[in-house]
Amino acid sequence: MKKLIFTLSFALSMTVWGQKTAAKNNNLVLYAYQTFNCDNKGYFDPGKYKKEEIDGVYKLLYQFNTSLFDSHTVFKLSDLEDVRKNKNSYLQQLEKQYQEKKKELYDLKVINLPEWKKLHQETIQVFESEYLLKKEELIAYSDPSSLKNSTFYKTCKEYIDAVSSPDKQKMYAVWKKHTEEKSRNNGDPQAVMAKFNAQFNDPKKDDYALIDLCGFAFHNCANASFRSEPDDEGIIYQKFDKIFTKLKQDCDEP
Template identity: 40%
Template sequence: MKIWILSFIFIVFLNCNKEAAEAKSIPKDSIQLIENTKKDSIKTPENKPGIFTFTTELCNNTGYYDKTKYTKEELEGTYKLYFELNGLLLDSPHVFGLEALRETRRNKDQILQKLEKDFTEKKKLIENLKIVNIPYWQNMKRQKYQELLQYYERQKIQIMAYSDPSILLSTKTSQKCSRFVKALNSDDTQMVEVWRKLREEMSKRNGNPQEVMNEFENHLNSVDKKDYAIIDLIVFGWGNCVNNEIERPNYDEKMNDQFYALFIKMDSECDEP
Protein backbone atom coordinates (compact mmCIF):
# COMPACT_ATOMS: atom_id res chain seq x y z
CA MET A 1 0.00 0.00 0.00
CA LYS A 2 2.81 2.39 0.90
CA ILE A 3 4.52 1.52 -2.40
CA TRP A 4 1.35 2.41 -4.37
CA ILE A 5 0.95 5.78 -2.62
CA LEU A 6 4.60 6.71 -3.17
CA SER A 7 4.33 5.79 -6.87
CA PHE A 8 1.25 8.01 -7.28
CA ILE A 9 2.97 10.98 -5.61
CA PHE A 10 6.04 10.50 -7.81
CA ILE A 11 3.94 10.51 -11.03
CA VAL A 12 2.07 13.71 -9.99
CA PHE A 13 5.40 15.39 -9.20
CA LEU A 14 6.79 14.51 -12.63
CA ASN A 15 3.68 15.92 -14.40
CA CYS A 16 3.90 19.22 -12.48
CA ASN A 17 7.56 19.61 -13.40
CA LYS A 18 6.73 18.90 -17.04
CA GLU A 19 3.99 21.61 -17.17
CA ALA A 20 6.26 24.13 -15.49
CA ALA A 21 9.01 23.38 -18.00
CA GLU A 22 6.62 23.80 -20.94
CA ALA A 23 5.42 27.14 -19.58
CA LYS A 24 9.00 28.35 -19.24
CA SER A 25 9.73 27.27 -22.82
CA ILE A 26 7.14 29.74 -24.30
CA PRO A 27 9.08 32.84 -25.47
CA LYS A 28 8.20 36.17 -23.90
CA ASP A 29 7.74 37.68 -27.36
CA SER A 30 5.00 35.18 -28.11
CA ILE A 31 3.19 36.08 -24.90
CA GLN A 32 3.46 39.80 -25.74
CA LEU A 33 2.18 39.13 -29.29
CA ILE A 34 -0.87 37.35 -27.92
CA GLU A 35 -1.59 40.23 -25.55
CA ASN A 36 -1.18 42.84 -28.32
CA THR A 37 -3.43 40.86 -30.63
CA LYS A 38 -6.13 40.87 -27.98
CA LYS A 39 -5.78 44.61 -27.49
CA ASP A 40 -5.85 45.33 -31.24
CA SER A 41 -8.93 43.20 -31.68
CA ILE A 42 -10.87 45.52 -29.37
CA LYS A 43 -12.15 48.36 -31.61
CA THR A 44 -13.26 51.47 -29.80
CA PRO A 45 -15.75 53.98 -31.33
CA GLU A 46 -12.97 56.60 -31.43
CA ASN A 47 -11.07 54.52 -33.99
CA LYS A 48 -13.98 54.36 -36.42
CA PRO A 49 -14.08 57.03 -39.16
CA GLY A 50 -16.84 59.62 -39.10
CA ILE A 51 -19.51 59.60 -41.80
CA PHE A 52 -20.60 62.73 -43.69
CA THR A 53 -23.30 62.63 -46.35
CA PHE A 54 -23.80 65.38 -48.92
CA THR A 55 -25.19 65.95 -52.40
CA THR A 56 -23.68 67.53 -55.51
CA GLU A 57 -25.27 68.21 -58.91
CA LEU A 58 -25.75 64.58 -59.91
CA CYS A 59 -24.54 62.54 -56.94
CA ASN A 60 -25.45 61.46 -53.43
CA ASN A 61 -22.16 61.08 -51.57
CA THR A 62 -21.03 59.40 -48.37
CA GLY A 63 -17.60 60.49 -47.15
CA TYR A 64 -15.58 58.82 -44.40
CA TYR A 65 -13.31 61.18 -42.45
CA ASP A 66 -10.78 61.15 -39.62
CA LYS A 67 -12.59 62.41 -36.50
CA THR A 68 -9.27 63.38 -34.91
CA LYS A 69 -8.76 65.98 -37.68
CA TYR A 70 -12.20 67.48 -38.31
CA THR A 71 -15.64 67.64 -36.74
CA LYS A 72 -18.88 67.06 -38.56
CA GLU A 73 -19.81 70.72 -37.99
CA GLU A 74 -16.57 71.85 -39.67
CA LEU A 75 -17.27 69.62 -42.66
CA GLU A 76 -20.82 70.95 -42.91
CA GLY A 77 -19.48 74.52 -42.93
CA THR A 78 -16.86 73.68 -45.53
CA TYR A 79 -19.51 72.01 -47.69
CA LYS A 80 -21.66 75.16 -47.55
CA LEU A 81 -18.67 77.21 -48.67
CA TYR A 82 -17.78 74.71 -51.40
CA PHE A 83 -21.22 73.99 -52.83
CA GLU A 84 -24.15 75.92 -51.38
CA LEU A 85 -22.56 79.40 -51.45
CA ASN A 86 -21.34 79.00 -55.02
CA GLY A 87 -23.10 81.50 -57.29
CA LEU A 88 -25.09 84.66 -56.66
CA LEU A 89 -25.14 85.63 -53.01
CA LEU A 90 -27.90 88.26 -53.10
CA ASP A 91 -31.19 88.52 -54.93
CA SER A 92 -31.93 91.72 -56.80
CA PRO A 93 -34.11 92.80 -59.77
CA HIS A 94 -33.03 91.90 -63.30
CA VAL A 95 -33.55 95.06 -65.34
CA PHE A 96 -33.49 94.28 -69.05
CA GLY A 97 -36.56 96.20 -70.22
CA LEU A 98 -38.58 99.35 -69.67
CA GLU A 99 -41.22 97.73 -67.45
CA ALA A 100 -38.58 96.26 -65.13
CA LEU A 101 -36.82 99.64 -65.00
CA ARG A 102 -40.01 101.47 -64.05
CA GLU A 103 -40.93 98.87 -61.44
CA THR A 104 -37.46 99.09 -59.87
CA ARG A 105 -37.76 102.86 -59.70
CA ARG A 106 -41.21 102.65 -58.09
CA ASN A 107 -40.18 100.08 -55.50
CA LYS A 108 -36.63 101.30 -54.94
CA ASP A 109 -36.92 101.73 -51.17
CA GLN A 110 -38.50 98.30 -50.60
CA ILE A 111 -35.93 96.66 -52.88
CA LEU A 112 -33.06 98.29 -50.99
CA GLN A 113 -34.53 97.19 -47.64
CA LYS A 114 -34.85 93.61 -48.84
CA LEU A 115 -31.32 93.72 -50.24
CA GLU A 116 -29.93 94.96 -46.92
CA LYS A 117 -31.83 92.27 -44.99
CA ASP A 118 -30.52 89.57 -47.32
CA PHE A 119 -27.00 90.97 -47.03
CA THR A 120 -27.12 91.03 -43.21
CA GLU A 121 -28.25 87.39 -43.10
CA LYS A 122 -25.59 86.21 -45.56
CA LYS A 123 -22.89 88.22 -43.77
CA LYS A 124 -23.79 86.59 -40.45
CA LEU A 125 -23.88 83.16 -42.10
CA ILE A 126 -20.35 83.50 -43.48
CA GLU A 127 -18.96 85.07 -40.30
CA ASN A 128 -20.29 82.19 -38.17
CA LEU A 129 -19.35 79.48 -40.61
CA LYS A 130 -17.14 76.91 -38.89
CA ILE A 131 -14.87 75.27 -41.43
CA VAL A 132 -11.86 72.94 -41.34
CA ASN A 133 -8.68 74.56 -40.05
CA ILE A 134 -6.74 74.31 -43.30
CA PRO A 135 -5.11 77.43 -44.85
CA TYR A 136 -6.71 76.85 -48.27
CA TRP A 137 -10.25 76.77 -46.86
CA GLN A 138 -9.65 79.59 -44.38
CA ASN A 139 -8.52 81.74 -47.31
CA MET A 140 -11.61 80.73 -49.34
CA LYS A 141 -13.81 81.89 -46.47
CA ARG A 142 -12.07 85.28 -46.36
CA GLN A 143 -12.47 85.67 -50.13
CA LYS A 144 -16.15 84.76 -49.97
CA TYR A 145 -16.70 87.35 -47.28
CA GLN A 146 -14.97 90.04 -49.35
CA GLU A 147 -17.00 89.04 -52.39
CA LEU A 148 -20.21 89.50 -50.42
CA LEU A 149 -19.21 92.99 -49.22
CA GLN A 150 -18.23 94.14 -52.71
CA TYR A 151 -21.24 92.58 -54.42
CA TYR A 152 -23.64 94.19 -51.95
CA GLU A 153 -22.18 97.65 -52.55
CA ARG A 154 -22.36 97.14 -56.30
CA GLN A 155 -26.01 96.01 -56.20
CA LYS A 156 -27.05 98.84 -53.88
CA ILE A 157 -25.46 101.49 -56.09
CA GLN A 158 -26.90 99.95 -59.25
CA ILE A 159 -30.47 99.99 -57.90
CA MET A 160 -30.14 103.67 -56.92
CA ALA A 161 -28.47 104.56 -60.23
CA TYR A 162 -31.54 103.46 -62.22
CA SER A 163 -33.33 106.47 -60.73
CA ASP A 164 -30.32 108.78 -60.50
CA PRO A 165 -27.24 107.93 -62.61
CA SER A 166 -25.32 110.82 -61.04
CA ILE A 167 -24.82 108.67 -57.92
CA LEU A 168 -22.20 106.76 -59.91
CA LEU A 169 -19.99 109.87 -59.98
CA SER A 170 -19.26 109.51 -56.26
CA THR A 171 -18.28 105.82 -56.44
CA LYS A 172 -14.80 104.40 -56.80
CA THR A 173 -14.63 103.17 -60.36
CA SER A 174 -11.71 101.89 -62.38
CA GLN A 175 -10.68 103.75 -65.51
CA LYS A 176 -12.02 100.90 -67.61
CA CYS A 177 -15.51 101.26 -66.11
CA SER A 178 -15.55 105.05 -65.74
CA ARG A 179 -16.42 105.63 -69.41
CA PHE A 180 -19.94 104.38 -68.72
CA VAL A 181 -20.29 106.69 -65.71
CA LYS A 182 -19.24 109.68 -67.82
CA ALA A 183 -21.62 108.71 -70.62
CA LEU A 184 -24.57 108.43 -68.24
CA ASN A 185 -23.83 111.92 -66.91
CA SER A 186 -22.98 113.70 -70.14
CA ASP A 187 -24.84 115.31 -73.03
CA ASP A 188 -26.86 113.35 -75.54
CA THR A 189 -24.09 113.17 -78.14
CA GLN A 190 -21.46 111.61 -75.85
CA MET A 191 -24.01 109.27 -74.30
CA VAL A 192 -25.06 107.90 -77.71
CA GLU A 193 -21.44 107.55 -78.80
CA VAL A 194 -20.51 105.32 -75.83
CA TRP A 195 -23.85 103.51 -76.04
CA ARG A 196 -23.31 102.66 -79.72
CA LYS A 197 -19.78 101.42 -79.05
CA LEU A 198 -21.06 99.23 -76.23
CA ARG A 199 -23.66 97.69 -78.54
CA GLU A 200 -21.01 97.03 -81.18
CA GLU A 201 -18.92 95.21 -78.57
CA MET A 202 -21.97 93.20 -77.50
CA SER A 203 -22.80 92.27 -81.10
CA LYS A 204 -19.35 90.71 -81.59
CA ARG A 205 -20.07 88.28 -78.74
CA ASN A 206 -23.56 87.46 -79.98
CA GLY A 207 -24.65 84.71 -82.36
CA ASN A 208 -26.77 87.23 -84.26
CA PRO A 209 -24.80 90.49 -84.28
CA GLN A 210 -27.11 92.26 -86.72
CA GLU A 211 -30.10 91.76 -84.44
CA VAL A 212 -28.19 93.41 -81.58
CA MET A 213 -27.49 96.47 -83.71
CA ASN A 214 -31.02 96.58 -85.15
CA GLU A 215 -32.41 96.65 -81.63
CA PHE A 216 -30.03 99.49 -80.81
CA GLU A 217 -31.28 101.55 -83.77
CA ASN A 218 -34.89 100.97 -82.74
CA HIS A 219 -34.15 102.07 -79.17
CA LEU A 220 -32.17 105.05 -80.42
CA ASN A 221 -35.22 106.31 -82.35
CA SER A 222 -37.67 105.63 -79.54
CA VAL A 223 -39.26 108.29 -77.32
CA ASP A 224 -37.81 106.25 -74.44
CA LYS A 225 -34.26 106.54 -75.81
CA LYS A 226 -32.87 107.90 -72.56
CA ASP A 227 -34.23 105.00 -70.50
CA TYR A 228 -33.03 102.43 -73.01
CA ALA A 229 -29.58 104.01 -72.83
CA ILE A 230 -29.68 103.89 -69.00
CA ILE A 231 -30.53 100.17 -69.06
CA ASP A 232 -27.71 99.27 -71.45
CA LEU A 233 -25.06 101.53 -69.96
CA ILE A 234 -25.80 100.49 -66.37
CA VAL A 235 -26.54 96.77 -66.81
CA PHE A 236 -24.29 95.74 -69.71
CA GLY A 237 -21.78 98.55 -69.36
CA TRP A 238 -20.98 99.68 -65.82
CA GLY A 239 -22.61 96.68 -64.08
CA ASN A 240 -20.77 93.97 -66.01
CA CYS A 241 -17.51 95.91 -65.85
CA VAL A 242 -17.62 96.34 -62.07
CA ASN A 243 -18.83 92.78 -61.56
CA ASN A 244 -15.74 91.45 -63.34
CA GLU A 245 -13.54 93.37 -60.88
CA ILE A 246 -15.08 91.83 -57.75
CA GLU A 247 -12.62 89.59 -55.92
CA ARG A 248 -14.15 86.14 -55.50
CA PRO A 249 -13.02 82.54 -54.87
CA ASN A 250 -12.25 80.35 -57.84
CA TYR A 251 -14.74 77.50 -57.94
CA ASP A 252 -12.52 75.30 -60.04
CA GLU A 253 -11.05 71.80 -60.18
CA LYS A 254 -8.58 72.68 -57.44
CA MET A 255 -11.40 73.49 -54.99
CA ASN A 256 -13.12 70.25 -55.94
CA ASP A 257 -9.93 68.28 -55.27
CA GLN A 258 -9.33 70.10 -51.97
CA PHE A 259 -12.81 69.21 -50.75
CA TYR A 260 -12.63 65.52 -51.63
CA ALA A 261 -9.15 65.33 -50.08
CA LEU A 262 -10.78 65.87 -46.67
CA PHE A 263 -12.09 62.29 -46.77
CA ILE A 264 -10.41 58.92 -46.31
CA LYS A 265 -12.87 57.25 -48.65
CA MET A 266 -15.86 58.33 -50.73
CA ASP A 267 -18.91 56.37 -51.92
CA SER A 268 -21.07 58.06 -54.55
CA GLU A 269 -24.31 57.20 -56.30
CA CYS A 270 -24.76 59.34 -59.39
CA ASP A 271 -27.48 59.87 -61.99
CA GLU A 272 -26.72 60.02 -65.67
CA PRO A 273 -26.09 63.58 -66.86
Protein backbone atom coordinates in the same frame (compact mmCIF):
# COMPACT_ATOMS: atom_id res chain seq x y z
CA MET B 1 14.29 28.58 -33.88
CA LYS B 2 15.30 32.07 -35.05
CA LYS B 3 13.13 31.64 -38.14
CA LEU B 4 10.18 30.58 -35.98
CA ILE B 5 10.62 33.58 -33.66
CA PHE B 6 10.81 35.94 -36.65
CA THR B 7 7.68 34.42 -38.18
CA LEU B 8 5.76 34.71 -34.91
CA SER B 9 6.99 38.29 -34.41
CA PHE B 10 5.96 39.30 -37.94
CA ALA B 11 2.55 37.69 -37.58
CA LEU B 12 2.03 39.43 -34.24
CA SER B 13 3.01 42.83 -35.66
CA MET B 14 0.64 42.38 -38.60
CA THR B 15 -2.15 41.45 -36.21
CA VAL B 16 -1.52 44.57 -34.11
CA TRP B 17 -1.37 46.73 -37.25
CA GLY B 18 -4.65 45.23 -38.46
CA GLN B 19 -6.26 45.87 -35.10
CA LYS B 20 -5.10 49.50 -35.11
CA THR B 21 -6.40 50.01 -38.65
CA ALA B 22 -9.74 48.44 -37.75
CA ALA B 23 -9.97 50.57 -34.61
CA LYS B 24 -9.14 53.68 -36.62
CA ASN B 25 -11.83 52.87 -39.19
CA ASN B 26 -14.32 52.16 -36.42
CA ASN B 27 -13.71 55.66 -35.05
CA LEU B 28 -14.58 57.36 -38.34
CA VAL B 29 -17.63 59.62 -38.27
CA LEU B 30 -20.25 59.71 -41.02
CA TYR B 31 -20.82 63.00 -42.84
CA ALA B 32 -23.65 62.95 -45.39
CA TYR B 33 -23.80 65.75 -47.93
CA GLN B 34 -25.16 66.58 -51.36
CA THR B 35 -23.21 67.94 -54.29
CA PHE B 36 -24.40 69.05 -57.72
CA ASN B 37 -25.62 65.61 -58.82
CA CYS B 38 -24.50 63.21 -56.09
CA ASP B 39 -25.57 62.00 -52.66
CA ASN B 40 -22.38 61.49 -50.68
CA LYS B 41 -21.48 59.60 -47.53
CA GLY B 42 -18.06 60.60 -46.29
CA TYR B 43 -16.30 59.20 -43.24
CA PHE B 44 -13.87 61.53 -41.51
CA ASP B 45 -11.35 61.21 -38.70
CA PRO B 46 -12.63 63.22 -35.69
CA GLY B 47 -9.04 63.45 -34.50
CA LYS B 48 -8.23 65.60 -37.55
CA TYR B 49 -11.43 67.49 -38.26
CA LYS B 50 -14.47 68.83 -36.47
CA LYS B 51 -17.93 68.48 -38.00
CA GLU B 52 -18.56 72.20 -37.50
CA GLU B 53 -15.47 73.02 -39.58
CA ILE B 54 -16.47 70.63 -42.37
CA ASP B 55 -19.93 72.24 -42.32
CA GLY B 56 -18.28 75.62 -42.81
CA VAL B 57 -16.24 74.52 -45.80
CA TYR B 58 -19.25 72.78 -47.33
CA LYS B 59 -21.32 75.97 -47.06
CA LEU B 60 -18.58 78.00 -48.73
CA LEU B 61 -18.47 75.57 -51.65
CA TYR B 62 -22.14 74.80 -52.14
CA GLN B 63 -24.19 77.54 -50.47
CA PHE B 64 -22.19 80.75 -50.65
CA ASN B 65 -20.88 80.04 -54.16
CA THR B 66 -23.90 81.69 -55.84
CA SER B 67 -25.70 84.99 -55.46
CA LEU B 68 -27.39 85.35 -52.08
CA PHE B 69 -29.49 88.36 -52.99
CA ASP B 70 -32.74 88.83 -54.88
CA SER B 71 -32.13 89.71 -58.50
CA HIS B 72 -33.86 92.69 -60.09
CA THR B 73 -32.31 92.47 -63.53
CA VAL B 74 -33.45 95.17 -65.91
CA PHE B 75 -33.88 93.91 -69.47
CA LYS B 76 -36.68 96.13 -70.73
CA LEU B 77 -38.54 99.36 -70.02
CA SER B 78 -41.14 97.68 -67.80
CA ASP B 79 -38.31 96.27 -65.63
CA LEU B 80 -36.83 99.74 -65.35
CA GLU B 81 -40.18 101.18 -64.34
CA ASP B 82 -40.61 98.46 -61.71
CA VAL B 83 -37.19 99.09 -60.15
CA ARG B 84 -37.77 102.83 -60.04
CA LYS B 85 -41.21 102.43 -58.52
CA ASN B 86 -40.13 99.88 -55.89
CA LYS B 87 -36.59 101.11 -55.28
CA ASN B 88 -36.98 101.74 -51.55
CA SER B 89 -38.68 98.41 -50.96
CA TYR B 90 -36.00 96.54 -52.91
CA LEU B 91 -33.24 98.35 -51.03
CA GLN B 92 -34.80 97.34 -47.71
CA GLN B 93 -35.01 93.72 -48.86
CA LEU B 94 -31.39 93.85 -49.95
CA GLU B 95 -30.26 95.25 -46.61
CA LYS B 96 -32.19 92.58 -44.71
CA GLN B 97 -30.67 89.77 -46.78
CA TYR B 98 -27.23 91.30 -46.38
CA GLN B 99 -27.41 91.48 -42.59
CA GLU B 100 -28.78 87.93 -42.28
CA LYS B 101 -26.22 86.33 -44.58
CA LYS B 102 -23.33 88.45 -43.33
CA LYS B 103 -23.58 87.09 -39.80
CA GLU B 104 -23.79 83.51 -41.03
CA LEU B 105 -20.85 83.92 -43.42
CA TYR B 106 -18.56 85.78 -41.03
CA ASP B 107 -19.28 83.35 -38.18
CA LEU B 108 -18.44 80.23 -40.19
CA LYS B 109 -15.82 77.94 -38.69
CA VAL B 110 -13.62 76.34 -41.34
CA ILE B 111 -10.82 73.76 -41.32
CA ASN B 112 -7.58 75.39 -40.21
CA LEU B 113 -5.69 74.93 -43.46
CA PRO B 114 -4.50 77.69 -45.84
CA GLU B 115 -6.77 76.76 -48.76
CA TRP B 116 -9.93 76.86 -46.64
CA LYS B 117 -8.94 80.05 -44.81
CA LYS B 118 -8.26 81.66 -48.18
CA LEU B 119 -11.59 80.46 -49.58
CA HIS B 120 -13.39 81.94 -46.58
CA GLN B 121 -11.77 85.35 -47.05
CA GLU B 122 -12.36 85.36 -50.81
CA THR B 123 -16.02 84.46 -50.30
CA ILE B 124 -16.43 87.32 -47.84
CA GLN B 125 -14.88 89.75 -50.33
CA VAL B 126 -17.18 88.60 -53.15
CA PHE B 127 -20.20 88.79 -50.84
CA GLU B 128 -19.41 92.38 -49.80
CA SER B 129 -18.71 93.46 -53.38
CA GLU B 130 -21.88 91.88 -54.73
CA TYR B 131 -23.93 93.62 -52.06
CA LEU B 132 -22.44 97.00 -52.99
CA LEU B 133 -23.01 96.37 -56.70
CA LYS B 134 -26.66 95.41 -56.18
CA LYS B 135 -27.22 98.49 -54.03
CA GLU B 136 -25.51 100.86 -56.44
CA GLU B 137 -27.50 99.55 -59.40
CA LEU B 138 -30.86 99.87 -57.65
CA ILE B 139 -30.10 103.50 -56.85
CA ALA B 140 -28.53 104.29 -60.23
CA TYR B 141 -31.62 103.36 -62.23
CA SER B 142 -33.33 106.34 -60.60
CA ASP B 143 -30.24 108.51 -60.15
CA PRO B 144 -27.39 107.64 -62.56
CA SER B 145 -25.21 110.42 -61.13
CA SER B 146 -24.97 108.42 -57.89
CA LEU B 147 -22.48 106.13 -59.64
CA LYS B 148 -19.91 108.91 -59.43
CA ASN B 149 -19.36 107.64 -55.88
CA SER B 150 -19.29 103.99 -56.92
CA THR B 151 -16.84 101.56 -55.38
CA PHE B 152 -16.12 100.46 -58.94
CA TYR B 153 -15.58 103.92 -60.42
CA LYS B 154 -11.89 103.49 -61.28
CA THR B 155 -12.51 100.10 -62.89
CA CYS B 156 -15.63 101.05 -64.85
CA LYS B 157 -15.06 104.78 -65.33
CA GLU B 158 -16.07 104.88 -69.00
CA TYR B 159 -19.58 103.58 -68.40
CA ILE B 160 -20.15 105.54 -65.20
CA ASP B 161 -19.05 108.81 -66.80
CA ALA B 162 -21.35 108.11 -69.75
CA VAL B 163 -24.57 107.54 -67.77
CA SER B 164 -23.87 110.26 -65.21
CA SER B 165 -22.82 112.95 -67.68
CA PRO B 166 -25.20 115.86 -68.39
CA ASP B 167 -23.90 115.63 -71.96
CA LYS B 168 -26.30 113.17 -73.57
CA GLN B 169 -24.20 112.98 -76.72
CA LYS B 170 -21.39 111.50 -74.67
CA MET B 171 -23.75 108.84 -73.32
CA TYR B 172 -25.03 108.03 -76.81
CA ALA B 173 -21.48 107.68 -78.16
CA VAL B 174 -20.46 105.21 -75.43
CA TRP B 175 -23.74 103.35 -75.86
CA LYS B 176 -23.11 102.96 -79.59
CA LYS B 177 -19.51 101.88 -79.02
CA HIS B 178 -20.61 99.29 -76.47
CA THR B 179 -23.28 97.95 -78.84
CA GLU B 180 -20.80 97.69 -81.72
CA GLU B 181 -18.42 95.70 -79.51
CA LYS B 182 -21.30 93.47 -78.43
CA SER B 183 -22.40 92.91 -82.02
CA ARG B 184 -18.96 91.59 -83.00
CA ASN B 185 -19.40 88.74 -80.53
CA ASN B 186 -22.91 87.94 -81.69
CA GLY B 187 -23.94 85.44 -84.33
CA ASP B 188 -26.19 88.05 -85.93
CA PRO B 189 -24.42 91.43 -85.63
CA GLN B 190 -26.85 93.10 -88.03
CA ALA B 191 -29.77 92.28 -85.74
CA VAL B 192 -27.92 93.75 -82.75
CA MET B 193 -27.28 97.02 -84.57
CA ALA B 194 -30.82 97.12 -85.97
CA LYS B 195 -32.18 96.87 -82.44
CA PHE B 196 -29.84 99.66 -81.33
CA ASN B 197 -30.95 101.92 -84.19
CA ALA B 198 -34.61 101.33 -83.36
CA GLN B 199 -34.02 102.17 -79.71
CA PHE B 200 -31.87 105.18 -80.57
CA ASN B 201 -34.74 106.63 -82.58
CA ASP B 202 -37.27 105.93 -79.84
CA PRO B 203 -38.47 108.77 -77.55
CA LYS B 204 -37.34 106.60 -74.61
CA LYS B 205 -33.80 106.28 -75.93
CA ASP B 206 -32.27 107.67 -72.72
CA ASP B 207 -33.86 104.84 -70.77
CA TYR B 208 -32.71 102.28 -73.32
CA ALA B 209 -29.18 103.66 -73.05
CA LEU B 210 -29.32 103.43 -69.26
CA ILE B 211 -30.51 99.82 -69.39
CA ASP B 212 -27.63 98.86 -71.68
CA LEU B 213 -24.88 100.88 -70.03
CA CYS B 214 -25.86 100.39 -66.40
CA GLY B 215 -27.57 97.01 -66.43
CA PHE B 216 -25.12 95.29 -68.75
CA ALA B 217 -21.90 97.22 -69.45
CA PHE B 218 -21.33 98.58 -65.95
CA HIS B 219 -22.69 95.46 -64.25
CA ASN B 220 -20.46 93.09 -66.21
CA CYS B 221 -17.43 95.32 -65.73
CA ALA B 222 -17.93 95.60 -61.96
CA ASN B 223 -18.86 91.95 -61.53
CA ALA B 224 -15.71 90.79 -63.33
CA SER B 225 -13.56 92.95 -61.05
CA PHE B 226 -14.26 90.90 -57.92
CA ARG B 227 -14.96 87.39 -59.17
CA SER B 228 -12.09 84.97 -59.67
CA GLU B 229 -11.77 82.70 -62.67
CA PRO B 230 -14.08 79.67 -62.45
CA ASP B 231 -12.56 76.43 -61.19
CA ASP B 232 -13.28 74.47 -64.35
CA GLU B 233 -11.21 71.51 -63.16
CA GLY B 234 -13.12 71.29 -59.89
CA ILE B 235 -9.85 71.14 -57.93
CA ILE B 236 -11.22 72.81 -54.80
CA TYR B 237 -14.17 70.39 -54.76
CA GLN B 238 -11.80 67.44 -55.10
CA LYS B 239 -9.86 68.74 -52.09
CA PHE B 240 -13.07 68.77 -50.09
CA ASP B 241 -13.78 65.13 -50.98
CA LYS B 242 -10.26 64.21 -49.84
CA ILE B 243 -11.13 65.32 -46.31
CA PHE B 244 -12.84 61.96 -45.94
CA THR B 245 -10.97 58.74 -45.27
CA LYS B 246 -13.73 56.85 -47.07
CA LEU B 247 -16.27 58.26 -49.51
CA LYS B 248 -19.31 56.63 -51.08
CA GLN B 249 -21.11 58.47 -53.86
CA ASP B 250 -24.47 57.86 -55.48
CA CYS B 251 -24.63 60.05 -58.57
CA ASP B 252 -27.26 60.71 -61.21
CA GLU B 253 -26.33 59.97 -64.78
CA PRO B 254 -25.27 63.16 -66.60
